[in-house]
Amino acid sequence: MAIEKLSEVKCFGGWQQRFQHQSDCLSCTMTFSVYLPPQAEQQMVPVIYWLSGLTCTDENFSTKSGAQRYAAEHGVALVMPDTSPRGDNVPDDPDGAFDFGLGAGFYVNATQSPWKAQYQMFDYVHRELPQVVESQLPVSGRKAISGHSMGGHGALVIGLTHPQDYKAISAFAPVCNPTQCPWGKKAFSNYLGDDRATWKAYDASERLDAFEGDMPILVDQGTADNFLKEQLGTPALEAANQRGLAEIRYQEGYDHSYYFIASFIGEHITFLAKALKG
Template sequence: MTNSTLIKLSEQLTFGGKQIRFKHSSKTLNCEMQFSVFLPEQAQTEKVPALYWLSGLTCTDENFSSKAGAQRVAAQLGIALIMPDTSPRGDGVADDENAAYDFGLGAGFYVNATAEPYAKHYQMYDYIVTELPQLLEAQLPLSNKRAISGHSMGGHGALVIGLRNPERYSSISAFSPICNPINCAWGIKAFTGYLGDNKQQWQQYDASLLLAATEKPLPILVDQGTADTFWPDQLNTDSLITAAKQHNTDIEIRYQQGYDHSYYFIASFIEQHLRFHAKYLT
C-alpha cells in the first residue's frame, strides 16, 4: 500500500512532547480522515513505541487527547499516543437514517462492514490494524512496538483487535468495554447494520467469544465502574470474566467502586494503564 501524505492541522507543546493533529486520505475507508498523535520528547532522537487508543460512541480523535490527561505519564514513559477517529467521515459516507448516536457516523464499531451501503467506507478494523500503523511508522519516529487500549465501543475494539492480532501488539487494556456485543442492544444494532444476518461474522468481533477461544492471550487489563449506567445491560463484563477464567495468564478485570462511564473514570486510572503497557513495550 502506498502511504498517503500526512497534513498537519495543529501542534502544541505539552510535557516536553508534541500533541499533533493530522489529516490524510484513507484508501481503506475511501474518505479523508483526521487523527491525533502525542509524540514524547524521546521521539526527537529515537523511534518510540506507541499505544493506540480507540474511543467510544460519538467521540472523535480529540476526546481522549483533551480529557484523559494521558500525555504527562506517556511523556515520562517515552510512549507515543495514537488517537484515531471512531468512524469514516465526510460527504457520501452513509449514516444512520435517524442520525442515532449508536450507529453510523461516530460509531464504526471497529469492524469491516460487509453490508450495503456501509461496506464502501466502514472498514475500521483494517484501518486500525493495517493502514494507520503502516502510515505512521513510515512517516513518524515510531517503532513497530504497539499496545492497544480503548473505552466503551473502543474498549470492544481494543480487545477484539488485540485478541485477533497477538503478533502485532504487546498488551491490551480497556475501560468499560462492550464485552459481549452479540448479546447487547448496541452490538446487535451495529452488527446487523454493518454485517447483516451472518452470525458467524458477528462472532469474529465479540471479545468474550474470542478470549474463550484463545489459547494464550496477550496481557490484558480491564477496568469497569460499578456506577456505570450502561453496566451490566450493554457492557456484559461478567461474560468476559467467565472467558478469562479459562486462562492462567496475565488477565486482570477490575470493578472500580462508584465510578461511572465518563472521562473522569478514564482520567482516574489512565496512569495505571499506561504503566501496565510500559512493562510490555520495552
C-alpha cells in the same frame, strides 16, 4: 501515504499533534491525533493506539484523559484515530441515532451495503493507520492497544485477533459481549448482516474464550456505570477468562465518563509501557 499536519502544541515536553490523510481503506479523508513524547526527538518510540467510544472523535482522549503526562514519563507515543469514516458521502444512521453510523464504526469490517464501501474500521486501525504512522513519524513497530467502551471492544478484538502485532491490551468499560447487547445487535446486524455466526469474530468474550496464546490484558470497569447491566456484558468476559489471562478490575463508584478514565489512565499506560519495553 502523505499526511498533513493540522495543529501542534507543546505538552509535557513533547508535542500534541493532529493530522489528516486520504484513507484508501475508508475512501475518505481521515483525521487522527498523535502525542509524541520528548524522547521521540532523539529516538524511535513505541506506540499505544487508543480507540474511543460512541460519538467521539480523535480529540476526546487527547483533551480529557491527561494521558500525555504518563506517556511522556514512559517515553511512549499515543495515536488516536477517529471512530468512523467521515465526510458528506459517508452513510449515517437514517434516524440520526448516536449508536450507529458516523461516530459509531464499532471497529469492524462491514460486509453489507451501503456500509461496506467505507466502514472498514478494523482494517484501518490494524493495518492502514500503523503503516501511515510508522512511515511518517518517529515511532517503532512495537505497539499496544487500548480503548474505552466501543473502543475497548475494538482494542480487545483487534489485539486478540492479531496478537503477534501487539504487546499488550487494555480497556476501560469495554463492550465485552456485543453479540448479546442492544448496541452490538444494532451495529452488527447492519454492518455484518443477519448471519450471527459472523458476529462472533468481533465479540471480545468469544475471542478471549478461544484465545490460546499469551497476552497481558488489563480491564477496568466502574461499578456506577449506567451502561454496565444492559450494554457492556462484563460478566461474559469474566466467564471467558478461564485461564486468568486478563486482569479484570471493578472500580467502586466510578461511572462511564472520562473522569473514570483520567483516574486510572496512569496505571494503564504504566501497564502497557512495561509490555512495550519488555
